[in-house]
Amino acid sequence: MSSTIKFANVILERNERSVGFPTLYCTADQPFVFDKEEGAWRLFDRGHFDFTTYFNSLSVMKLARYTDATRFFLHLEVKGAACTYRQTVADALSAHPEVLEETEHVFSASDDWQTLDVELTLLDGTVVAGFELTCDGPVFIQNSYYSVEIPHELRDVELALATTTFKKEKFIEHNIGLVRTEILESDEDIARHFSMHVIDNGRTLDVDRLAGGRITISPNDNVGGAGGFTRGMIEAMEQTPRATHVLLMDDDVAVSPESIKRTYNLLRMLNEEFSEAFISGAMLNYEIGDEQWEDTGFMTRQGTFAPAKPPLRYSKFEDVIYNEAFSIPKEIVKLDQRYAAWWFCCIPISVIEKNGLPLPVFVRCDDAEYGVRCKPRIITMNGLCIWHMSFHVRYNAAVERYQTTRNTMIAQATTGFAPKSDFMYEMRNNVRLELKKFGYANAELVLDAFEDFMRGPEFIGTPGVAEETFMRANRNKEKLVPFDELQRQAHELGLTQFDLVKIDRQLIDSDKPRSRVERLSDYAFDNHQRLMVNEGQGYAVIPVLGWAYPAGVIRGKKYLIVIDWYNRCGAIRAKDPVRYAAIEKRLKDDLKRYKREIAGLRKRYAAHRDEFTSVAFWKHYLGM
Incomplete structure (x- = not known):
């Protein structure tokens, strides 16, 4: 017994995205607007309207893969000026929809709604199918949709x-x-x-x-x-x-x-x-x-x-x-x-x-x-x-530096998550990256996360701890200040050349090349914060994003001014070799502890897998 189901409505919407990016819905040489009197969309004037788009083409290739679809149909309702319908198709190499001229259907001008029900024609390799309307004048469209036939009953879904x-x-x-x-x-x-x-x-x-x-x-x-x-x-x-x-x-x-x-x-x-x-x-x-x-x-x-x-x-x-x-x-x-x-x-x-x-x-x-x-x-x-x-x-350092570090390690230890991913490498890399950019507070967040992971499943599974630790991370992350305060702080530090009026995204996102010797030096001395320590000179402007590493720009600087241009705020980081050394020592101590305890820690986490993923645990955890 076969079944036919209405799968996808042909839609035009009224929101910021549809107004700003109408070609998500229809590619046209005339506007289309919603007519409140008619309760339908008006294709505004004489022109061409192609519905072979992100929202309004039919994904026949994927439907054929995910379902047992055998046939595809289009139901179309229009009225107004005379217009011509043609079906379109596209394969994997299509730069534009291909119009199937043999599918042409002419609607005469009419003040009454006219309907068209057609089975879609598919060619070898068809990825999507759609349709276009060529209109002699204003045309209204409503209640149009694609339907799919499958050779069995539909599934019951709630x-x-x-x-x-x-x-x-x-x-x-x-x-x-x-x-x-x-x-x-x-x-x-x-x-x-x-x-x-x-x-x-x-x-x-x-x-x-x-x-x-x-x-x-x-x-x-x-x-x-x-x-x-x-x-x-x-x-x-x-x-x-x-x-x-x-x-x-x-x-x-x-x-x-x-x-x-x-x-x-x-x-x-x-x-x-x-x-x-x-x-x-x-x-x-x-x-x-x-x-x-x-x-x-x-x-x-x-x-x-x-x-x-x-x-x-x-x-x-x-x-x-x-x-x-x-x-x-x-x-x-x-x-x-x-x-x-x-x-x-x-x-x-x-x-x-x-x-x-x-x-x-x-x-x-x-x-x-x-x-x-x-x-x-x-x-x-x-x-x-x-x-x-x-x-x-x-971007939030409390999420990216604390939550991400801690949770990936918890997941891998508890359920075997992503066994081919090296989260220890990522942890060490993020500490090193933050230190090179003088992001000491955010480097400490990474270590807070690492240490909380090593506190074990008994700590993680305690109700209230998840919120408490996240709030703590938000308190401890680097604090950004509004632009006017950032400007004031810069001048107070003697950075008189820093002028936000002259800052643009090109400067914020820029970098400059390093020689091989400079690269080796940066690797060995972490921007001269260890061994060959020097105070540095001047400042550089860099983006707030934790994964950004403008290595050439930050070399030899005493200050780094971090800019979140979208939210119009930032922070000034000062090179601090003493704080750098303390964080490096903390990292080494944590790694020694990890080496001693990780085998037992993994066993403890794995032993909590069934408990942590059970309905009984979660109802208690949630206070349900």
Whole structure:
């Protein structure tokens, strides 16, 4: 018995990203606007409108892989001026959509809605299919969608959305409103099989005003993203009716409800091979709406998090195709350390039952550890995404130096996370990097993390410790001050040449080459802070990002002025060989202790694996 399901709506949206980057939805030589009177979108005037885009092309190649799809269809509703429909296709080498002239259908001018239902024509190697409209004048479009036929019954799906928030009311209240109006109040099948769990770690949301129906809000202790998402998983497993899948989504994101609808529809069609796959949504740049930062990631051998794909821009058609046709490189496949980040990640409840719950690590590495532990097949697809603030906006040393260092080590010791990654190398490298840039406070954060890891699972698993240690890291990290205070401090130190008016990003991000002798000197003496110690002269301006290493610029300087240009703040670092020596000694002592204790420490962590990932532990930890 075959089944046909409406999979993807043809959408045009009204938000900052659709206005700023309309080619995510439609490539046109005329504008398109929403007409409130008609309740439909108006393709504004005589012109050409191509819907073979990131959101509005159909991912036939991936649907054929993830499902048992046999046929694909388009339903189109238009009225207004005369217009001509033609189907488009594209293969892996397409720079532009190919128009299939034989599919042409002419709509006569009409004030009444006209419909077209067609089966899509596919060519060998088709990656995506779409359509274009050539209009003689204004045309309205509504209620248009792609559907898919599969040769068996659809799967029963109960989808629960779990989102964790901490004092980000603007984002989360907007997303609650979208879910209520665009999903729960829609006439689509998902409305009857969807629920939303908001875990309020800040206890600031108005439950009476925002909750109701299939939307629940759970005031929670501040247990970080790991604790909040875990509570969402538990609530999804215990809700009535019981969820079959839980969709984890960050709070501080913008999302198209259509991405959630397509996730639900895709779950209903999955074939056996992908029946327990994770569905991973891409992270697009909140401020540059067509720019993709990550679409699944992996752990490198050096112990860092890395995106599996290069940066892409979805206003470029070739990037829309590249994203769909992309195959994970062999070197990443061989590592077997891929994960799907939890800004948008749909996980089957059956997988949670088999592999347990996440680790109690507060924030950072919880999603990567869980993905690597479960080793699922991972589904990605154009149109499944969220928009998130970019990394340079969100850089926080308490996260990157403390949480990341500690949590990767905890994860590896507890569940065998990323066995091919050398987190000790990354720890030592980050201490050395911060010391070379006079970032002593942040180097100490790395050692705080290392030492807290060595305190063992009994310390980590204690309720309240996760929040306490993160708050401590935030107190101890390098303090940035507003630009006016930074300018005042510079002049107080006698750096009279420093003038923020003359600072630009070219200067902040610049570096200069070093000779081989200079490189060897920097390696041996850490910018002359050991052995051949000297005070240094002058200053250099460098970026705040911890992974930046403008080695040529910082050589021989007495001061380094760290700039966070986006947030208009910074700090002045002074070379301090005494503090450098103290941190070096602390590192050596920690490494000696690590060498003595690591075998027993790993056994203790591994012995806590079943406890840390159990429902009973987490209910106690969360005070449920």
